Amino acid sequence: MDALDAELLEGIAALYDAVDPPPSSLDGDVLFALSLEALDAEIATLTEEGMPALRSAETEATNTVTFTSSALQLMVRTSEEDDGSLRIDGWVTGGGIAVAVLAGTTALWSTSDAHGRLLWRAVARGPLRFLLRPADPGDRPIMTPVIEF
Amino acid sequence: MTGQSGLVGEAAELFRQFQGGDRSRIEPMVRLLNPTLWHLARGCGLEQVDAEDVIQLAWLKLVGNAGAIRDPQAVLAWLGTTVRREAWRVAGERRKNDPAQEPEALAGAQDPAPGPETAVLAAESQSTLWNHISRLSPRCQAILRVVSRGGPPDYAALSESLGIPVGSIGPTRGRCLAALRSALSSDPSWSMP
Numbered sequence: 001m002d003a004l005d006a007e008l009l010e011g012i013a014a015l016y017d018a019v020d021p022p023p024s025s026l027d028g029d030v031l032f033a034l035s036l037e038a039l040d041a042e043i044a045t046l047t048e049e050g051m052p053a054l055r056s057a058e059t060e061a062t063n064t065v066t067f068t069s070s071a072l073q074l075m076v077r078t079s080e081e082d083d084g085s086l087r088i089d090g091w092v093t094g095g096g097i098a099v100a101v102l103a104g105t106t107a108l109w110s111t112s113d114a115h116g117r118l119l120w121r122a123v124a125r126g127p128l129r130f131l132l133r134p135a136d137p138g139d140r141p142i143m144t145p146v147i148e149f
Numbered sequence: 150m151t152g153q154s155g156l157v158g159e160a161a162e163l164f165r166q167f168q169g170g171d172r173s174r175i176e177p178m179v180r181l182l183n184p185t186l187w188h189l190a191r192g193c194g195l196e197q198v199d200a201e202d203v204i205q206l207a208w209l210k211l212v213g214n215a216g217a218i219r220d221p222q223a224v225l226a227w228l229g230t231t232v233r234r235e236a237w238r239v240a241g242e243r244r245k246n247d248p249a250q251e252p253e254a255l256a257g258a259q260d261p262a263p264g265p266e267t268a269v270l271a272a273e274s275q276s277t278l279w280n281h282i283s284r285l286s287p288r289c290q291a292i293l294r295v296v297s298r299g300g301p302p303d304y305a306a307l308s309e310s311l312g313i314p315v316g317s318i319g320p321t322r323g324r325c326l327a328a329l330r331s332a333l334s335s336d337p338s339w340s341m342p
């Protein structure tokens with residue numbers, strides 16, 4: 001390794017930065033994954049899946065999915081909005097529970113009403129998961145597995 | 150090489166603070182080291198999506214094992230090794246599922262082939278360099294891309310991720326650089342910046 005080699009390697013590093021740079025979303029995605037991990041959430045289990053998760057053009061796809069954790073249960077039902085995006089109706093065992101739909105690195109929050117009802121409109125299709133923040137801040141948050149809607 | 154000792158030292162300082170309880174230090178660390186980890190993962194032949202997954206996993210592992218890393222100076226090497234090992238595992242799985250993809254594909258970066266997008270190459274010297282690098286063997290391309298990121302030479306991990314015996318890494322790097330130098334020296338459009 002002489003000075004010219006070192007210079008050349010430096011040029012190669014700069015070159016790859018130009019032709020194949022890291023995606024601009026990389027840092028944000030990593031930080032988001034780390035922040036979810038830091039929540040130390042309990043992972044809920046998928047206990048029931050009504051209707052196949054597969055979609056087909058002919059059927060009016062309605063999926064009902066139920067998640068269960070040690071303390072809470074969340075049921076979600078998806079239906080199609082006019083523009084092809086999702087309407088998600090949810091029911092959780094309790095009022096005043098903040099629940100987020102996590103799509104990529106965006107979190108869409110909704111808080112359950114007195115009957116435990118939740119609603120999200122115009123959610124883009126894709127892999128989604130739910131994050132539940134119990135009303136009592138002393139309780140662990142709960143995260144569901146990722147489901148493709 | 151490209152101020153690697155600076156990078157190692159900066160990462161070590163941030164990680165020391167992180168281990169000391171300042172959890173917010175993880176963000177500048179991620180921003181500082183991701184470009185290096187990206188080129189490592191891509192240099193190991195991973196597609197973009199896989200490279201992103203592998204890097205994310207490495208960070209999750211780092212945070213999960215932060216207490217076990219005694220020497221903060223080793224944090225970049227630790228992340229790099231984790232990325233390379235995981236990249237190697239994923240690349241192996243991909244090859245198993247798609248036997249048409251020969252190990253030569255390890256040179257990676259095939260999606261999208263960082264083709265002759267000369268527009269993104271700032272200087273003419275860069276496009277000349279690119280021109281000659283892309284004519285090297287895929288193995289040379291991979292090894293130069295990874296080695297140019299330097300870091301503490303970790304030939305064991307490099308050997309694993311590139312599928313090259315440990316003892317051959319130094320000589321292979323030397324041969325690849327020599328081939329590149331000789332190609333460049335006979336190219337009248339090349340002048341060392």
